[in-house]
Amino acid sequence: MWLTLLTAVNLTIAVATLSLGITKALAARHEPGRTLKLTASVLLHAGVIFLLATPPVYRAVGRAVHSANLPALLIDIATLLCVGHAQYMTLLWHPERHTPAARRKALRRWLPFYTAVTAAMTLLYAVADLPGAARPLRFAPAYADVPAVLALKIIYFGALTITVLATMNQCRHVTMPDRPELAQDVRRCMQWFALAVGLDLATAAFTLTAMISVLTGGGHRLDFLADASWAATILSGIAANQSLGRLVLATTRSDRRDRRLLKPLWRLVVAGQPDLVIPTAWWESSRIRLDRMMIETLDGARTLKPWMSSAPALAVSDLLGGSGTTPGPAIPDADHTAAQAAAVLRDAALRRASDSPPVSQGSRPPSLPGVNVPASEQQAYLVRVARYLHHPLVDQALQRPAPATAP
Structure with missing residues (x-):
């Protein structure tokens, strides 16, 4: 028995x-x-x-x-x-x-x-x-x-x-x-x-x-x-x-949640560039799909560099610092940087979509704010940027007058 x-x-x-x-x-x-x-x-x-x-x-x-x-x-x-x-x-x-x-x-x-x-x-x-x-x-x-x-x-x-x-x-x-x-x-x-x-x-x-x-x-x-x-x-x-x-x-x-959060940012920077999209297979894990989405997002962000302006990042800093008539809310430094990156990317994507000329070299940021993080922190960084993509702070920063641009 x-x-x-x-x-x-x-x-x-x-x-x-x-x-x-x-x-x-x-x-x-x-x-x-x-x-x-x-x-x-x-x-x-x-x-x-x-x-x-x-x-x-x-x-x-x-x-x-x-x-x-x-x-x-x-x-x-x-x-x-x-x-x-x-x-x-x-x-x-x-x-x-x-x-x-x-x-x-x-x-x-x-x-x-x-x-x-x-x-x-x-x-x-x-x-x-x-x-x-x-x-x-x-x-x-x-x-x-x-x-x-x-x-x-x-x-x-x-x-x-x-x-x-x-x-x-x-x-x-x-x-x-x-x-x-x-x-x-x-x-x-x-x-x-x-x-x-x-x-x-x-x-x-x-x-x-x-x-x-x-x-x-x-x-x-x-x-x-x-x-x-x-x-x-x-x-x-x-x-x-x-x-x-x-x-x-x-x-x-966690991987699926971050993919959902990153999707709007991915669509923004990869829009109209099918050559950046890596083919997927049905058997691939959520981790692989997330890693691929991050790679495509970073590649898409780099293609926006000619249209990136420092003005949106400065506007976010001004709003957070309480300059002018707007009181500045206190947020962590990492989120401050993420909000700046989100504003820069949205502004650049709008410029490219409207066929605006590239921003002059002197008006461009040296790199996307906060992008040079260790590989182990890239996922957290991109998720923070995606969270701020349509944040009221970024909306307000983009409503400020844009600087003059030159081809």
Whole structure:
């Protein structure tokens, strides 16, 4: 009865997790960032764990490779790799370790650790003299009295404890340096993520208790704890899927929202220039579509440079500064710059649409206000500009008399 239930539950989770992982892997092929790739890899590894732990699959793999207990080793290695992926993913969102240099330093420190642990576990399994096939999930207590298996499990549990605690600690400090609008969603997702990796320690504790019972002369009366430990693994898989699913959903929602916000600005600067539009495909992710829209918007803004005038930006500054009879509202410096950029772009687009001559070099701004931001801040910058495109402040600035222009 138990094995039938285990088979049904594991297959259900494996199919769902692998399907989601394959979907994310296909989308990640065209995704420049690492988050989606890591998400796909975590899901695929988790799916493999549940698939291997399904009793019929467990036995079939053992027969196929002529090593009945090899799936037990593969499950442990895949679990450790899952935690490693989670650990690296938290580095992407750590306020002090999200830079490429910091990530490379972390890789140099942790990659040899994971490699050495995996190699040691594999070697110990190879030299272990195992008399037969253990029941699925009961490999550890079944061979607790075999020195090589005992050493293998001690190394595995020790490495798992170290990596899980390190990952949980990093989960407490995560942020989204390049996507501040997602900070709250990321923190919520990381709570689930920390729970998922923390439950792996519960799995280890149950299994270790069953092994200690064998080693201290208690026999195999606590072997059922190895089965019970899988409940913690199932809950860990559900929590991980919940965390990654929520994060992907939050990111997709944010990308779609920003695309809607950017659409008016995109239409303004790209209007009448079909050569600037990059063809899209139905299977492309929201992130790719958003990146393409930003590229097209920036390219379109550059084509407006001959018609850009400094006058609208100065008018915005005057209005915000309260010059003349208009009291100046206090807004953040970033929004001040965004309002200036929106006014300059609207004015330039109107000039071009009305076939006005280009603005004289002396009257042009050296560049669009605020455009020279780091690549990680371009999205936030363009969204701010789009928000001000039809703001009353910009409308009022454009109503001021335009300076004389020359061809």
